[in-house]
Amino acid sequence: MSYLQLQNLHRDFGTVKALNGIDISLGEGEFLSMLGPSGCGKTTALRLVAGFDRPDEGRILVEGKDISGLPPNKRDMGMVFQAYSLFPNMTARQNVEFGLKIRRRDKGVRGKRVDELLELVGLGHASDRFPHQLSGGMQQRVALARALAIEPRVLLLDEPLSALDAKVRVQLREEIRRIQLELGITTLYVTHDQEEALAISDHVAVMFAGVIEQMGTPAEMYTAPATPFVAEFIGTMNRLEAKVVDSGTGEVEHAGIRLQIDAARGRRNGERVLLLVRPEALELEARTNGGGPNSFVGEVLTQTFLGPVTRVKVSADGTTLITDMSAARAAALPVGAQVVARVPADDAKLLSLPDDGPGLPVLDPDNP
Amino acid sequence: MKHRRHIAPSAVVWLLIGGLYFTIPLIATFDISLKSPQTGKCCTTANYSWVLHNGDFWHTLKISFMLAVETVIIALLLFVPTIYWVHLKIPRLRPVIAFLALIPFVVPPIVMVVGLLKVFKGTPAWFYQQPWGFLAASYVILAFPYMFFSLDAGFRSIDVHTLTEASQSLGARWTTTLWRVILPNIKAAALAGSFLTLAIVMGEFTIANLAAFHTFPIFIQYVNESQGFPAGALTLMSFAITWVAMLSLLVFGRRKGGGPGGIAGMRR
Numbered sequence: 174m175s176y177l178q179l180q181n182l183h184r185d186f187g188t189v190k191a192l193n194g195i196d197i198s199l200g201e202g203e204f205l206s207m208l209g210p211s212g213c214g215k216t217t218a219l220r221l222v223a224g225f226d227r228p229d230e231g232r233i234l235v236e237g238k239d240i241s242g243l244p245p246n247k248r249d250m251g252m253v254f255q256a257y258s259l260f261p262n263m264t265a266r267q268n269v270e271f272g273l274k275i276r277r278r279d280k281g282v283r284g285k286r287v288d289e290l291l292e293l294v295g296l297g298h299a300s301d302r303f304p305h306q307l308s309g310g311m312q313q314r315v316a317l318a319r320a321l322a323i324e325p326r327v328l329l330l331d332e333p334l335s336a337l338d339a340k341v342r343v344q345l346r347e348e349i350r351r352i353q354l355e356l357g358i359t360t361l362y363v364t365h366d367q368e369e370a371l372a373i374s375d376h377v378a379v380m381f382a383g384v385i386e387q388m389g390t391p392a393e394m395y396t397a398p399a400t401p402f403v404a405e406f407i408g409t410m411n412r413l414e415a416k417v418v419d420s421g422t423g424e425v426e427h428a429g430i431r432l433q434i435d436a437a438r439g440r441r442n443g444e445r446v447l448l449l450v451r452p453e454a455l456e457l458e459a460r461t462n463g464g465g466p467n468s469f470v471g472e473v474l475t476q477t478f479l480g481p482v483t484r485v486k487v488s489a490d491g492t493t494l495i496t497d498m499s500a501a502r503a504a505a506l507p508v509g510a511q512v513v514a515r516v517p518a519d520d521a522k523l524l525s526l527p528d529d530g531p532g533l534p535v536l537d538p539d540n541p
Numbered sequence: 542m543k544h545r546r547h548i549a550p551s552a553v554v555w556l557l558i559g560g561l562y563f564t565i566p567l568i569a570t571f572d573i574s575l576k577s578p579q580t581g582k583c584c585t586t587a588n589y590s591w592v593l594h595n596g597d598f599w600h601t602l603k604i605s606f607m608l609a610v611e612t613v614i615i616a617l618l619l620f621v622p623t624i625y626w627v628h629l630k631i632p633r634l635r636p637v638i639a640f641l642a643l644i645p646f647v648v649p650p651i652v653m654v655v656g657l658l659k660v661f662k663g664t665p666a667w668f669y670q671q672p673w674g675f676l677a678a679s680y681v682i683l684a685f686p687y688m689f690f691s692l693d694a695g696f697r698s699i700d701v702h703t704l705t706e707a708s709q710s711l712g713a714r715w716t717t718t719l720w721r722v723i724l725p726n727i728k729a730a731a732l733a734g735s736f737l738t739l740a741i742v743m744g745e746f747t748i749a750n751l752a753a754f755h756t757f758p759i760f761i762q763y764v765n766e767s768q769g770f771p772a773g774a775l776t777l778m779s780f781a782i783t784w785v786a787m788l789s790l791l792v793f794g795r796r797k798g799g800g801p802g803g804i805a806g807m808r809r
Contacts (some may be wrong), residue, residue: 223706223710224709225706225709236776244709245706245709245710246709246710246711246712246713246714247712248710249712250710250712251710252706252707252710254703254706254707256700256703257703258700258704258706258707259707260704260707260708260722260725260726261699261726262722262725271708271711271713271721272711272712275713275717276712277713293634316707319707319711320710320711325711329710365685426793
């Protein structure tokens with residue numbers, strides 16, 4: 174049975190449909206990340222669950238009980254905010270203790286619980302510091318301890334790491350996941366950082382324009398995007414608009430080049446499709462003679478060193494392709510080098526496009 | 542190597558002129574206050590003794606002080622929740638309230654008092670004829686701009702939305718949130734508004750005089766007209782009262798927690 178359910182949630186702000194009928198079902202102790210660009214409705218959904226806003230339509234259920242009409246102080250939802258939200262007039266200890274005082278817990282119980290939680294977030298030594306004496310990362314840890322202190326039914330995290338620097342962000346997201354698993358608390362996490370979402374979640378829901386485009390495990394989202402938008406948003410993807418020319422042999426055509434793609438078999442001839450190839454799946458080598466089957470011939474446009482890999486951008490007859498490879502291999506293919514980019518027949522995905530529909534959604538013009 | 546700070550000579554001159562502008566009247570008043578009422582010669586504490594032994598001094602001082610405290614309490618009870626609500630729920634109303642807050646500055650006191658006397662004319666005697674009723678109500682109106690702009694600055698310096706939502710998510714009702722989370726963080730602003738209100742009420746003359754109430758400023762004016770040398774002592778003593786109030790603000794307004802720059806809950 175689902176522990177947390179969001180059923181057909183709608184929320185309009187004037188003419189803007191912030192949420193247009195979202196459904197989420199989450200088991201007890203599971204971690205779901207809501208991922209999407211700014212304005213997609215993910216924070217609105219979280220605020221509806223927290224009770225800071227009311228849905229125009231739809232219901233929110235926890236353990237089968239409708240909580241849509243409850244005010245936020247009656248919902249037992251622990252929340253960590255994007256902005257630093259510690260009470261400036263209270264020490265870290267007093268902040269964590271606040272919710273327990275509201276609940277009139279015994280002083281001894283309060284003290285023990287606060288000590289445990291501050292140790293859990295690694296701040297036992299800083300309990301008497303005021304918020305302005307703590308770094309951003311420490312403040313968010315205290316905020317997490319404060320949210321957990323009340324033993325919430327659901328933990329809500331609204332981009333809690335977005336104000337922190339990159340290294341602290343990675344450290345803290347791992348700690349959030351460790352604590353969530355340790356306590357087995359059902360968690361809703363809002364982020365626009367896909368790497369963050371993929372790294373710590375049991376499930377990821379990608380949202381766009383107030384609807385959930387796709388929901389699944391991180392691996393499913395990465396390897397089998399269900400819509401062009403998800404393909405664009407999760408990771409980096411080569412996206413080529415093509416047409417099925419022979420469904421028997423699995424042949425598609427893009428910009429006059431024919432490619433053999435396993436996934437095209439059984440599709441309708443003439444069908445418009447989106448060919449998806451991850452940069453790490455695209456094979457790139459120096460051109461010695463002709464291109465050969467399933468390949469594009471072009472030249473290296475740019476090289477970007479990303480640490481573990483080097484990203485190479487190739488221009489081939491009006492098509493821009495990107496591929497990731499080791500720095501050593503990339504060194505052999507300098508900018509301007511003539512190269513062949515080979516599309517693997519068994520490692521490319523296809524998505525159907527409407528025959529007379531619009532072009533591809535573009536989120537990042539640098540990311541073809 | 543440390544750089545020594547140099548103060549420009551012109552700055553020293555201006556500081557000196559400014560200092561003299563404020564201190565010369567005080568020195569002159571102090572000089573007058575030490576002169577004997579009989580001989581007109583220096584130096585005696587008789588004027589201070591006269592003031593301290595004058596029943597009207599204590600009576601009017603008590604009335605004005607109680608009025609000031611009453612005004613501060615009413616103004617805080619009225620304006621803190623209102624301004625909190627405006628910041629939280631209807632921020633677009635803030636400019637309207639800021640405009641309304643300017644009205645007591647713009648309308649001359651004489652016009653205001655005539656209007657207030659007309660407005661409150663039909664009210665019961667316990668209100669209309671008592672300083673605790675009519676005068677306090679009028680002073681709350683006078684205090685509006687001072688309270689509003691002080692509190693508004695306080696509310697703008699913290700993230701009211703996030704702090705309120707954080708408190709609510711932990712189970713607090715809005716009254717608890719206001720009392721335990723918001724108020725402690727706007728304490729300095731509330732104290733500043735309270736002090737300004739206190740100073741205004743302690744020195745307000747026009748309304749009290751035209752409405753025929755006997756308050757401390759009325760007493761000062763009466764002594765000033767009738768007895769020159771004790772008036773000097775009285776002026777300095779009222780000045781001292783103002784300073785004591787200001788020091789109280791500094792002592793009570795010192796924040797225990799929080800701090801400048803990067804403070805949690807502050808707007809970024």
